[in-house]
Amino acid sequence: MRISEKNQLSAEQSVACNSSGMGIVVSASAGAGKTKVLVSRLVKRCIEDNPRVPLSRILALTFTEAAASEMKKRVAQELNEIKQLAEKEETVDQDLIQYIDDQIIALASANITTIDSFCLSIIKKYYNIIGLDPATTENILSSGQNENIQRDAFMNALEYAYQINPQEIVALASYFSSRADDYEGLYDAVVKINRHAESSVDPQEWFNHAFKMYPEKFDSTSSNHFTSFNAF
Secondary structure, eight states: OOOOOSSOOOHHHHHHHHOOSSOOOOOOOTTSSHHHHHHHHHHHHHHTSSSOOOGGGOEEEESSHHHHHHHHHHHHHHHHHHHHHHHTSSSOOHHHHHHHHHHHHHGGGSEEEEHHHHHHHHHHHSTTTTTOOHHHHTTSOOHHHHHHHHHHHHHHHHHHHHHHOHHHHHHHHHTTOSSTTOOHHHHHHHHHHHHHHHTSSOHHHHHHHHHTTSOSSOOTTOSOOOOOGGGO
């Protein structure tokens, strides 16, 4: 049974997907297909390898929740495509189909998650071994609490910046909304920028490099204020 890929892997991607028994490092720019390679490699281990490696024994870590969710979605799509192909075979392998169904069910609880979420799960599971008070784990922020604190920090920073130079803040916000009192678009942009920085090896260096892409003084008459994240 071959892995079903709508977009065929390149020669280098195939090496990254099929190599085993060694550490593999894939370095490529945004949009080059790193996620596709990782999904193909994961599904290959789960379906094609002998012996197969079930999803319950695979750990895949990402930097963001969005990336983890996207990876799970792609794995589910790939497994369903393989199941459909298996069902069309002249001799239907019922054991394979049942195995794939089991993996699709297991995908919901599979360890395809962010680094911090996985580390938190380990702490909660083995707190007694590391001598940690179980009450401490309850004080770790949830995603909802983190969102509230993040938004409060943004509004505090915005208010401070407005007090220093209200004209520039109004001009900046106007690029994201036609309403002077609507900062939601600006907030979303700030969150996106911060996520890009946090996903880099050195967030501060990412910011330093990003700052160099723009002039020191903001020119409100220019039509080219923003640079693609890919340029960083």
